[in-house]
Amino acid sequence: MKLVISFVSITIVLSCSVIKPAYKVGKTKYAEKYASTITQEELKKHLEIIASDEYEGRETGKKGQKMTAEYLKNQLTSYGVAPGNKGSNFQYFPLIETNKPQANILFHNKDFRYTKEFYFYATMANFEPFEVCADELVAVEYGIVEGKRDDYKGKNVEGKIVVIKLESPEDFSKWDWRKKLKFAESKGAKQVFFSSSNYASNLEKVHHYLTKSSMRLATDKVNKKELFIPFFFLSDELLSEIYLMERPEQEFLNRYPQYETIQFLYTKGMGRLESSNVVGLIEGSDSVLKHEYIILTAHYDHLGIQEGEIYNGADDDGTGTVALLEIAQAFQKAKDEGNGPKRSIVILPVSGEEKGLLGSRYYTENPIFPLENTVANLNIDMIGRLDQFHTNKEYVYVIGADKISKELHQINEATNKKYTKLELDYTFNKDNDPNRFYYRSDHYNFAKNGIPVIFYFSGVHEDYHQPSDEVDKILFDKVETISQLVFFTAWELANKPSRLKLNK
Ligand SMILES: [Zn+2]
Structure with missing residues (x-):
């Protein structure tokens, strides 16, 4: 009896909530x-x-x-x-309004162009023109430090430009470019160059965003903490120019950049x-x-x-x-x-x-x-x-x-x-x-x-x-x-x- 009664009462409760x-x-x-x-x-x-x-x-x-x-x-x-x-x-x-950036990288007497051989996100860091010696570059492979893996081992990146591979090995998929960038910053790096085996298709995906002006509310305070250190995505062409030789994967870390300068020219237009x-x-x-x-x-x-x-x-x-x-x-x-x-x-x-x-x-x-x-x-x-x-x-x-x-x-x-x-x-x-x-x-x-x-x-x-x-x-x-x-x-x-x- 009880069972039946409770069954009936459950049915009633259910139908009440259904036939609201x-x-x-x-x-x-x-x-x-x-x-x-x-x-x-x-x-x-x-x-x-x-x-x-x-x-x-x-x-x-x-x-x-x-x-x-x-x-x-x-x-x-x-x-x-x-x-x-x-x-x-x-x-x-x-x-x-921040206009589309005008930017070039001059190196080895070659002129590399924004949204062609390199790109960056103008609103995510303070990009200022600079000139650096190519030997300020330090390659840290994937730029990952987790568990037994330490790509920074034995490297001093304080005040240097670190070169990091954008793609991560399978077990480290959490390491996207943001995480790698923040980590490099915590190690004292002043800039990051990302290399990628999918440079062309990555560029294609963001090209529209890179080539138009952007706007923000003037009432928004720009939180400096939300800005990254300057970071660039480089094509293989530019990267191999920096490393001068072809760059087989396994030799990535053994390459030494030349003692020459990399010049980054940049103007940005802003208006109210x-x-x-x-x-x-x-x-x-x-x-x-x-x-x-x-x-x-x-x-x-x-x-x-x-x-x-x-x-x-x-x-x-x-x-x-x-x-x-x-x-x-x-x-x-x-x-x-x-x-x-x-x-x-x-x-x-x-x-x-x-x-x-x-x-x-x-x-x-x-x-x-x-x-x-x-x-x-x-x-x-x-x-x-x-x-x-x-x-x-x-x-x-x-x-x-x-x-x-x-x-x-x-x-x-x-x-x-x-x-x-x-x-x-x-x-x-x-x-x-x-x-x-x-x-x-x-x-x-x-x-x-x-x-x-x-x-x-x-x-x-x-x-x-x-x-x-x-x-x-x-x-x-x-x-x-x-x-x-x-x-x-x-x-x-x-x-x-x-x-x-x-x-x-
Ligand atoms: Zn709409």
């Missing part, structure tokens, strides 16, 4: 009425402007980004959306720039709940002009940007007609995303609305294309929705079920997904601060980060439906009686 009542969308006559003002015709009209050549690819800190900010501000103002930052539509932030997030506010109608905020983001910056080609970024993230305009207009219309949301809606097109999620990070480090009163962030980044995993365009990837608040996930499910009926694809929501999209767009800066987020995304495609990401390839009916889903979910979040429950 799904979230029920609040009754409203109005959500659909205002969502229907989000139309593909208007989305297209906006996108044809901001993703045109005239906007020069909207690169952060550059003319096209500023033109886009101005366009967004003018649209928001024309809808009647209030400026969100103490009377201004902008939240400015300062940037430091300014960019901005755009901020619009649709203040909540409830005197208490208006102090709680739903923040809607999309990045309006893109890659600008590279080697004469304009990267218009129609999908990335033109689609998210124009979606925000239409959603703002819908909420403002509701408010103007006396049906506005109870909580406040913040429309926050951010910039600096392509430079490393800078605008959204600046916002969360300098929040205009208190983070503790920020209920959720819904972020839209690329919603206008079909990826290789789908044949039917009626889908959207939903990422991150359940990570901080399961209730948020349920709400998004419920609004979609009631209104938009898209296939919600959770493939990229898995914790171990190798693409790591959860960490790759602006919502992550909110999630990092414990704020529930949803990232809406339709996937990558062959035009991703290419000059061919153009307006004529955008599926505007798809953009319309996903924008409406974001609107419905935001509407529900803004009007529901209690604030979102966070996961325990």
Whole structure:
């Protein structure tokens, strides 16, 4: 008897947790009425402007980004959306741009060139021009000291340049270049030259990163401790020039460099720039709940002009940007007609995303609305294309929705079920997904601060980060439906009686 009873009770407990009542969308006559003002015709009209050549690819800190900010501000103002930052539509932030380095190594009357015969990461150490005697080089094979292995044995590397093989033997796979570099530094080395048997393919992988300018927030303090000693990756050609002879592996340590100088010429250009997030506010109608905020983001910056080609970024993230305009207009219309949301809606097109999620990070480090009163962030980044995993365009990837608040996930499910009926694809929501999209767009800066987020995304495609990401390839009916889903979910979040429950 007992066994049976306990069996039955277990069954009941299980079924209770399985058949949890799904979230029920609040009754409203109005959500659909205002969502229907989000139309593909208007989305297209906006996108044809901001993703045109005239906007020069909207690169952060550059003319096209500023033109886009101005366009967004003018649209928001024309809808009647209030400026969100103490009377201004902008939240400015300062940037430091480091241009692509100009660097050469002169040796044996030969001129070796950056990104050809050698490369380095300009932002990871202080690279200054130098001239050294070639006999300052000390080879330490793999540069590993662990267990019985001691590649530094009998070698004094204090104040020297150590030459280290980049690849490690099988049992020492933890020894990547960072670890080797830090170790060489701890031994007193002043620089490291890495040799590699895969130089060409390694270079190929990072070439794009090496040949463009980089940006960082000027408000970030550069932590000297995070900088390495100067380090270079050398081609075999350059290395064998340094060692003068062919260099069979086993003889690596026996080679003696010549008494000649190695000259490293280097100039780097740095400049200060300014960019901005755009901020619009649709203040909540409830005197208490208006102090709680739903923040809607999309990045309006893109890659600008590279080697004469304009990267218009129609999908990335033109689609998210124009979606925000239409959603703002819908909420403002509701408010103007006396049906506005109870909580406040913040429309926050951010910039600096392509430079490393800078605008959204600046916002969360300098929040205009208190983070503790920020209920959720819904972020839209690329919603206008079909990826290789789908044949039917009626889908959207939903990422991150359940990570901080399961209730948020349920709400998004419920609004979609009631209104938009898209296939919600959770493939990229898995914790171990190798693409790591959860960490790759602006919502992550909110999630990092414990704020529930949803990232809406339709996937990558062959035009991703290419000059061919153009307006004529955008599926505007798809953009319309996903924008409406974001609107419905935001509407529900803004009007529901209690604030979102966070996961325990
Ligand atoms: Zn993007």
